Amino acid sequence: MEPNSDISQIARAFVEARRTASPLPAFPGPIPPDLPAAYAVQDAALALVGQHAAGWKVGRINPPIGGVDRLAGPIFADQIKAEDGAAMPIFANGFGAAEAEFLLRVGRAPDPAQRRFSMDEARMLIDAVHVGIEIASSPFAGINDHGPMVTISDFGNNNGLVVGAAVAGWQDIDLNRWPVSLYINDAEIGFGLAADMLDGPFGAARFLFEHLAARGIAVTPGQWISTGAVTGVHPVAIGDRVEARFDARLSIRCTIAAQ
16 A cells, blocks of 8 residues: 555545445555554544544554554544433444443553553553443444454444443452453343453453553543453344343443444
């Protein structure tokens, strides 16, 4: 790909398609050849949107690429809702899915000069854990069919976050062992443990802190980290009712609407 023109073309196409809720029939340019090129597209799109990320989604790269097994994408403030049963939009004629996730809230910004974090160091920067649902959606219906470079290029395929109840006493709980289920229209369609998601929610935070430091992007208190799809990525359609249940203790719901 041509470093400047192709990056700008892809970024502008995705930002405009999202702004107008218009489907993209194909990826709008040559697929980025590697992770740095894909994040260059994401950075260009962030510059076009001109919004500070209110949070970040972390997803899995399987199989890993060059030892990297996770990816990241921004979540914007107007896409975050803390309301049980909230209406969450997806792009009609695009891609849409719901994911049950643990959400971590950043309580303290890391040292901007720090480039590596232990699990304990990452955990100490978190001040709350909530249950939640990530809405994955893109104007490009084939976003998940062409690998992580395509996913990264369109904001990591994120289109919203539903913030559920706080997990009381999370500091003393092994969240990795909590069983998590996702229901669509009252039917259970996914089940899993956070332990199956690499090194769990705090491992996702550690990855993100290192990743953003490498990109020169500041982490700020109050930002959310959506830590990965515990039960998998489950397609949804407009009108669907989604519920995520966590260890039979907490649950969060949303309904799927048109963007």
